[in-house]
Amino acid sequence: MRTFAAMADESYRDPQLAALYDPLDPDRGDLDAYVRIAADESARAVLDIGCGTGVLALRLAGRGIDVTGLDPAKASLDVARAKPGADKVRWIHGDASALPPLRVDLVTMTANVAQAIVDPATWRTTLRAAFAALRPGGLLVFETRDPARRAWEEWNRAASYGETEVAGLGTVTSWYELLDVSLPLVTFRGICVIGVDGRVLTSESTLRFRERAEVERELAAHGFTLEDVRDAPDRPGKEFVFLARHP
16 A cells, blocks of 8 residues: 555645655555556657656656656645756646646656546546647546545554654654545545654645546546556556547
């Protein structure tokens, strides 16, 4: 299971929490599948919606791909911009409505990005923006949890508690607490305790759990041709990974 760092959306607008994202979730093996897809597509230009601290964007840019990273959380983008190789990525602060004209081969939304877009109108705007950015034949790839697997049942201290040594901060303990399940929306609180001084950082986030059929209808309504629905390699049977083609 991914750690606390991958479980939040609003959290990483806070500079203190944004700085903890990578240390608390150092193993981003979940991104390997996206890197392989970019290679399979021979992608020369990629738009990473919800790029966060830039882990995928920088991996792709390091392969010589022209990458645009978009995120509404300035604190996360500040972390991304401070990393080696960040000058190879075009970073944009905002949601999909802030995108300039683009022509890319691949659009990605990794981890919680699709689910963190809880407002239906904003979700539709995002799909329209992805379609507009893709060249004909280009591919949109994103993941979302299968509601039937009820992932939120493990969003409690007992199941999610972890301790991580972070340079300059000592032992950081982290976990999350479930606050509300009003499907399709699930709200939870993330908690971090900083060992060196006992600071407690908290944030509340909401994710939208969309049924597979709902996502397929939305993709078709926005002009996409559904090419495949796969398992997430790091969480088989728990997520849908959608691959939708711009005709």
